[in-house]
Amino acid sequence: MTMTPEQATRFADVFARLAAGVEQALQGKPHVVRLSLVALLSEGHLLLEDAPGTGKTSLARAIAQSVRGTASRIQFTPDLLPGDITGVSVYDQSARAFEFRPGPVFATVLLADEINRASPKTQSALLEVMEEGRVTVDGRSHPVGEPFMVIATQNPVEQAGTYRLPEAQLDRFLIKTSIGYPDHATTLRILEGSTERAHSTALPPIITSEGVTVLAAEARTAHVDASINDYIVRLVQATRDAPETRLGASVRAALALSRAAKTYAASSGRHYVVPDDVKALAEPVLAHRLLLDPEAEFDGVSASSLVGQILLEVAPPGEPTAA
Structure with missing residues (x-):
């Protein structure tokens, strides 16, 4: 069944109200808020690469509150264990049986702060739950419930003592973006409201x-x-054929771009996708999945700039009409 124009109009109305609510907590960043909600409503996950103090925690809390859900925050450190994320089985002497005690991953929105500071083994504890919405402990699966979204952060400033996320895990994030610092006027508004804790x-x-x-x-x-x-x-094929890449975008990336474009279109009140929806999402959906050739990186090529160049070279189709 295809979305109707009436459904698209209702979708856009709810999306706009959600965005307005979240923007109360993250002021001056409507594009980031829109991308975050697109990830949520596409049943995907969000990766934020940002300096400390830019509002990452506020964004996660605001999304959870707007959908009447729960929010958990995990500070990733080198000594963090997989069980600290997923939960553990504890022996109950009175019942003479093991009882599962859920970890912080059982939430609507999970903020994985500085995810690249944990060991690869701990990072991989998120792989199953991000892909399948469940965790397996002692051979038993435990669904985390719906909706479920991971908002992971990385600090690009300090790389000492960090573990780079492997391509397999990066590929599981629907969107990667950054919040950045607010402009002058927005910073003034934030300071004026600083009496609030x-x-x-x-x-x-x-x-x-x-x-x-x-x-x-x-x-x-x-x-x-x-x-x-x-x-x-x-x-997607152009990212694989580009001489600047060692690894291009996967089939999962193509599916992710299609899924996100549908949500982006509906958030605009349309029940069909146009080329501009794909263009708007190509960089945040594809760039973090690319592995660049070291020589290209040395020459100053970035994944984002490469996707931008590909968008200029690959001709879009004519805008389709409604189905």
């Missing part, structure tokens, strides 16, 4: 967690014309 403001819920699941299901039904699918495939 950080994170003390509670945002009213806009929809329920169940409502998020419904919206995500509706977003998947947005129409994608065959020419748009062809455009996505040509973009």
Whole structure:
């Protein structure tokens, strides 16, 4: 069943109210808020590469409050163990049986702060839950529930004592972006409201967690014309053929770009995807999945600039009409 124009209009209305609510906590960053909500409603995860103090925790809390969900925060450190994330089985002497005690991963929104500071073994504890929405402890699977979103952060300034995320895990993040510092006017507004203690403001819920699941299901039904699918495939193929890359975007990346473009289109009140939806999301969805050739990196090429160049070289189709 394809999304109807009426469904798209309702979707855009709820999306706008969600964005307005989250922007109360993260001021002056409407694009980042929109990308974050696109990730949430595409049932994906978000990777933020940012300096400390830019509002990453505020963003996670605001999203959780807006959907009447729960938020957990894990500070990743070198001594963090996988069980500290997923939970552990503890022997209950009265019941003479092992009882599973859930870890912080059992939340609507999980903030994995400075994820690259934990060991690869601990980082991999998130792989299963990000892909399948469940954790396995002592041979038993435990669903984390829906919706579920990981917002992971990396500090690009200090790399000492960090472990680079492997490509397999980067590929599981739907979108990578950065918040950045606010402009002058926004910083003034933040200072004027600094009498409030950080994170003390509670945002009213806009929809329920169940409502998020419904919206995500509706977003998947947005129409994608065959020419748009062809455009996505040509973009992904171009990342593989580029001489600057050792590893291009995967099939999972193509699926992610299509899924995110559907949500982006619905957030604009359209029940069908246009080329501009794909263009707007190509860099945040594809760039972090690319592995550049060392010589290209030495020459100053970045994954983001490479995707931008590919967008200029790969011709988009004519804008499709509604289905």
